[in-house]
Amino acid sequence: MARTGSAYDAGAIQMLEGLEAVRKRPGMYIGGTGSEGLSHLLWELIDNAIDEAAAGHAARVTVLFWPDGSYEVRDDGRGIPIDRHPKKKVSALEVVFTELHAGGKFGGGAYTASGGLHGVGASVVNALARQVVVEVDRDGKTHRLAFVDRVAGTFEDGRFRRGHDLEVVGRVKPGVTGTRVRFWPDTALFSPDATISYPEVRERVAQMCFLVPGLEVTLVDHREGASGEPERFSSKRGLVDYVEHLSVGESITDVVTITGTGTFTENVPVDGRMTEVERTCGVELALRWVKGFETKIVSFVNTIPTTDGGTHVAGFERAMTFALNAELRLDEAKKLKRFKDEARATREDVQEGLVAVLKVVVPEPQFRGQTKRELGTPKVQSITYDVVKSGVVDWVTTSGRKSHVNALRDKVIGAIEARLVSRQQRELVRRASSLGSTGLPDKLADCRSTAVADTELLIVEGDSAAGPTKSGRNAEFQAVLPIRGKILNAGKATLKQVLENAEAEALFTALGGGSGAEFDPAACRYGRVVILADADVDGAHIRCLLLTLFYGYLRPLLEQGRVFVAMPPLYTITERRAARTDDGPDTAAEGRRSKRTKGEKTKHYAYDDADRDRICAALDAAGVGYSIGRNKGLGEMDVDELATTTLDPESRVLRRVTLRDGAEAAEAARMFDVLMGREVAPRKDWIVDRAAFLDRESLDI
Structure with a gap:
């Protein structure tokens, strides 16, 4: 070797x-x-x-x-x-x-x-x-x-x-x-x-x-x-394999590879004296665009990951923005005519859906900080800029790439339009606020507390669930926002469609902080978000749709562990005799809350079939008669039951939804794309592959 x-x-x-x-x-x-x-x-x-x-x-x-x-x-x-x-x-x-x-x-x-x-x-x-x-x-x-x-x-x-x-x-x-x-x-x-x-x-x-x-x-x-x-x-294949590994969802361009070198001089100490030396900087880049909205830019200096970017990433981003603005003829787009001189792509616009791996090879690179997360060598920026700009222009103007270039142009135009439409909507909200309106959705039942960390927004399905939820909540710190049925699937919808959707707009407005790339979790009006949905397949689908929306447009809340799913009981098991004391059959277990009040019939709450069977077995062993009620929806529960099982922090069951970095984040991205994305074939394959493991008797249909 x-x-x-x-x-x-x-x-x-x-x-x-x-x-x-x-x-x-x-x-x-x-x-x-x-x-x-x-x-x-x-x-x-x-x-x-x-x-x-x-x-x-x-x-x-x-x-x-x-x-x-x-x-x-x-x-x-x-x-x-x-x-x-x-x-x-x-x-x-x-x-x-x-x-x-x-x-x-x-x-x-x-x-x-x-x-x-x-x-x-x-x-x-x-x-x-x-x-x-x-x-x-x-x-x-x-x-x-x-x-x-x-x-x-x-x-x-x-x-x-x-x-x-x-x-x-x-x-x-x-x-x-x-x-x-x-x-x-x-x-x-x-x-x-x-x-x-x-x-x-x-x-x-x-x-x-x-x-x-x-x-x-x-x-x-x-x-x-x-x-x-x-x-x-x-x-x-090196960086090409890496880009394909990182890519999730349908691609709209092939993998583009750009390489080049440049030279620069810098003064360094040699034998105790500052000496001017010539350096050679090599640039390697592989990139593609996919139909999603997430940007993935991974950068390296030699073999060192630069997670905080640096001069090489700055040069790459400047070159991408300049070259695509110049070569995609964005000023000619009909969709952008109404925005006049504002119709110019920003860095975020051209990076929407971008998957890129950038590597520069530099002798004795300078870093900011001891852990080498950010390249500091100043002259690498101009070399990276020149190499990337030249490569992007060559790719856009090369014959045989027209379909990919046109697809990219449409995507960038859509990103510009959505950004400017979103800005107009924010300006309308600010204007409404200045005129004395809160700008909040009319259907939002807000809480009284202004201590953000202590508050939570309860998202419920429709007015039938909103009524008892509003009655059973603690209005000091719990706000309620009803949504109408099943909201749009953000995994399939365009950014413009999401921003124009009434239910999504109401959620974004109620939370505050914006949405998408501009979402600021520090500006969110609530410390937690709790999704309340029925304990059936429709409720599960609504949870999936909401989580898809959060993943695509409010992701920092997931990353910070601020999103929860309430677990309402699937069954209410009521003893036939009134409780004489606070004692009774021991049915307490993880995920279950039992109500035992003297003079009232004791109720036990089961969150799945196995839970129900354990409670019933304990009651049978104690010789206690009981009846089983199936809770078909939150709207059918009485206020006390809903408060005890789903709203009261002391007795409810919540599941925190989190999003971690690294391999787990990549797997989450893949599953959201497979299960909620536009492409049918991967979803069908996923279902067929797991059909043998399905317990048909457990289907809630």
Whole structure:
């Protein structure tokens, strides 16, 4: 796998400073002492291995989680140099793990561009570990060096002996090279609950394979309770595969790839003097548009994820907005004539439904902050701008792309129109407010409290449910908004259709804060939203429609855990005799509330068939007669029952609806698109695949 070029030996290793500061202030080097900081240790080693692959020197990387709390990274790269360092007079391997900023990434001799935590690399792992064991395959032998409390040595008969000599523990075939690093974190330096998340490592490992086509990464979890089965990740087409992996829903363009390079100069310290050096910046971009509204832009510098963007993303976004405004002839669109000079696409308009992966390759990139989430190298912005603008113009003007370009033009025009229509509606609301009107929906029964965190908006179906809900609520903090039947499916509707829908408009207005990309959860008028729907299939459908609307246009409320679904009881089981005391058959269980009042008939509430059967069995065993009532709708429950089972915070059952990041968010996006989107075929396939698991007797029809 090795390429010809600069020698990678002890002379390529430079030493800048010691490790003492790392243990005193670990947060300065790894971003904190919680899970994020602990994960940084593992990622520094993984990044080093990935750098070997990106430079063409490795093809396989293995990451292992061990039961004793240690972690290991293996690669088949060149192997860390083992010869003596010319200045320190110890092996280069020892220098790499004991000297801060000592690595082949400094000086440009061994790497052109790399990841790694500002070069501190393996030495910081050693500084924050109680033990590290390194094995290097090189020169036909396997060499081992251990570190205990940052001191180099070897193990003999299980006892650690200090020393600088590497131990030869085996032989390998000529030409076989590689590095294996296993470390045990010093738990005393980290928060008690600090952990390295296997799912997060899995997600990022898969991400790395998209960035380095041809690389194979194997992930194995040997910890207790884990399968121990290896998971393998690889990609042949790189960023194209990544865009297809991220895309959810029907696409309106093919995957567009844009590549290019540019040069810039910057002043950097060399041997204690500021020197002007020339840099080459490579830009790789893959993108496509889909029919949805969500924007997904994932960016990297070398192999480092830049979750907070930076100069490369700024250049990309400026180029996209400028090129599409110029080339799509938006000023000629009939739909936008009424808006006159305002009919120009913003960044958000051109990014609606965009899925893009941007990678720049830069030697010695500058970052804002120690955790490398935002690129700060200023001149990368102009290079990215030039490359992306040229590529977008070429794609738009290339023959054979007309259908895709026209579809994109229609989508951007629709986004502009919806944004301007939404702005006009907000202006109307402000104008109504200035004239003395609240601008709130007439059917909203608001609460008295103005303490947002304590309030909640109850969404109910129709006037039949609104009546008893208004009577049974606590008007101090509970507001009620009835909606008429089944609202439109936001997964199929356009943004304009959603904004013009009376029920959606009423919900947006009642909540406050706007909708879609402009929604501000901090401006929301209520701390929680509770969806109240009947305990039948129609109610379930209404919940799905409302959640689809929240997912598409009020998503921050889901991300913040502010949306709940009320669980009204499906059955009311009434004992035939009046209660003489507060005692009775023990039917209490999770998800059930029983009303026992002296002199009244005791009622038990069941939330599903199994719940009902358990309550009835308990009553039968106690010899208590009872009747079972099926609650067909909230409107048919009396006010006291509704208040007790569904409205009273002390006795109701709520389910919080949340949306997490990463793989779970991607799966949620996929399911919303399959189940609620425009395309019928994926929904049909999903239903057919699960038909065998359906219990037909449980269907509520």
